[in-house]
Amino acid sequence: MNLYILTKHLHLTCVVLSISLFIFRTGIRWIPIQRLQSVKILKILPHVIDTVLLCSGLYLAYLLSFPYFIMVKLFAVFLYILFGFGVMKFAKNRRQALLYFTGSMTCLLFVLGCALCKTTDITLWPQIISGRFF
Numbered sequence: 001m002n003l004y005i006l007t008k009h010l011h012l013t014c015v016v017l018s019i020s021l022f023i024f025r026t027g028i029r030w031i032p033i034q035r036l037q038s039v040k041i042l043k044i045l046p047h048v049i050d051t052v053l054l055c056s057g058l059y060l061a062y063l064l065s066f067p068y069f070i071m072v073k074l075f076a077v078f079l080y081i082l083f084g085f086g087v088m089k090f091a092k093n094r095r096q097a098l099l100y101f102t103g104s105m106t107c108l109l110f111v112l113g114c115a116l117c118k119t120t121d122i123t124l125w126p127q128i129i130s131g132r133f134f
């Protein structure tokens with residue numbers, strides 16, 4: 001297996017782990033178990049995974065000579081992270097957390113669309129996605 005394929009597998013593993021952990025960490029805000037919210041590993045692990053996700057993504061982008069759709073995707077990832085901070089740090093109540101969470105999921109859908117369709121032209125996405133999966 002070449003280095004590109006290996007890095008892409010690592011990137012995709014981090015994508016799944018990062019999204020699952022983010023949804024889980026947001027979800028436990030609604031469960032009144034204080035101990036679960038202060039588990040140390042749940043605070044450290046997302047940073048480790050997100051760093052590997054970012055580095056592997058940047059390395060893949062470097063190998064592909066930084067195409068335009070990846071740069072736009074990187075900006076959307078940045079917004080996704082900002083909204084994520086909103087959920088974890090700035091939200092003062094559950095309603096605000098839900099608003100930030102909705103923002104982050106919108107960015108995430110855009111990131112996934114760019115990644116899977118390899119274009120920022122949203123009007124082409126339905127055609128590309130249906131060709132890819134159906």
Ligand code: HEM
Nearest residue numbers: 015053054057058060061064070074077111112115116118
């Ligand atoms: C929430 C964050 C991210 C998600 C959900 C995500 C998702 C994905 C997915 C699903 C793929 C596979 C696309 C395919 O099937 O070919 C992919 C590939 C890739 N990602 Fe990400 N990614 C994220 C962050 C990043 C970051 C921060 C970068 C860095 C600029 C990046 C750069 C790349 C590159 C260069 C590829 C390879 C594209 C190709 O093979 O044409 N990703 N990403």
